[in-house]
Amino acid sequence: VVGTDTFYHLPELVERYRTSGKKLVQLEFSREFPRLPLVKECVSGQVTAMVTIMQGCDNFCTYCIVPYVRGREKSRPSSDIVREIQELTSKGVKEVTLLGQNVNSYGLKDGDITFPELLRLIARETDLLRLRFTTSHPKDLSEDLMKCFHDLEILCKHIHLPVQAGSNKILRLMNRRYTREEYLQKVRKLREYCPEIAISTDVMVGFPGEEEADYLDTLRLLEEVRFDTVFSFKYSDRPGTAAASFRGKVPEKVKTRRLIQLQELQNRITLEQNEKLVGTVQEVLVAGTSKADERQLTGRTGDNHIVNFYGPRNLIGELVPVTIVEAYAHSLKGELPLVGEFSREEDQCMICR
Structure with missing residues (x-):
């Protein structure tokens, strides 16, 4: 039995079991990023690839199970990341997406460089045509990272910036650690550095305690920001999370109605955003x-x-x-x-x- 932090060692553990015949249980979290094989086998003609740069999460949003099942944040050495991208480009890959639960906090705790510095290093040391990343926690979105969208030609002009809710009350209950006003200010600053940037987000409806006024705050935020894409869903309890024990559960029928209404609004906004590109x-x-x-x-x-x-x-x-x-x-x-x-x-x- 292996946990999410030790499955990279599965071949070694299988060999140990084969030679010893003893059952093995490895569920511990490591304090260091595991050493990964530099390049997974590329499919012939593969154009895009994903590269993990960190694991785990330190944010403990009240609805999320990730810190409990994936452990705390660990950053991968920048030299390993650059080497993997170099090997991928040598095999024909043109675009790489950097992966992490919260890439904005890369290197802040145990890395050799910060995330904006990593982006600049990749731009300088590889032949990559395009670079993307996901996911960004709004509270850790720095102005230095915003500048990268202006300065780095290979960095795609898109950011996924999950807001989750437009109500300060709900954001506090979620333990998101930013306010509606702070989120909107970061969006404005992003667009100052890169007017053409596309912004996508995640939105949750029906979080415990969400009243109609809170939900309407979320709709108004969608209207104000005009996201290019929204990934929306209904809240559901995750056993072991703080929110699972919260009072004020929203009836399923209400959650469904809110989700449908929100998606209808966003579909209209997305179409209007897309129509601006016709003729370009x-x-x-x-x-x-x-x-x-x-x-x-x-x-x-x-x-x-x-x-x-x-x-x-x-x-x-x-x-x-x-x-x-x-x-x-x-x-x-x-x-x-x-x-x-x-x-x-x-x-x-x-x-x-």
């Missing part, structure tokens, strides 16, 4: 073919919009200019330059000949 030319990193229509290519813009368009498969892995011709709630339709000379049957276009 966006650089799209082509990741493969569309799941809905294999004749189409699919990729993402720097600000994380999905774009589907017809084009030859030899564009997979390339950064190409695409004209946005139509907007939907969750994706964009695009055309290559000289699309009129493109032949779907021949799977060729003039710009690639």
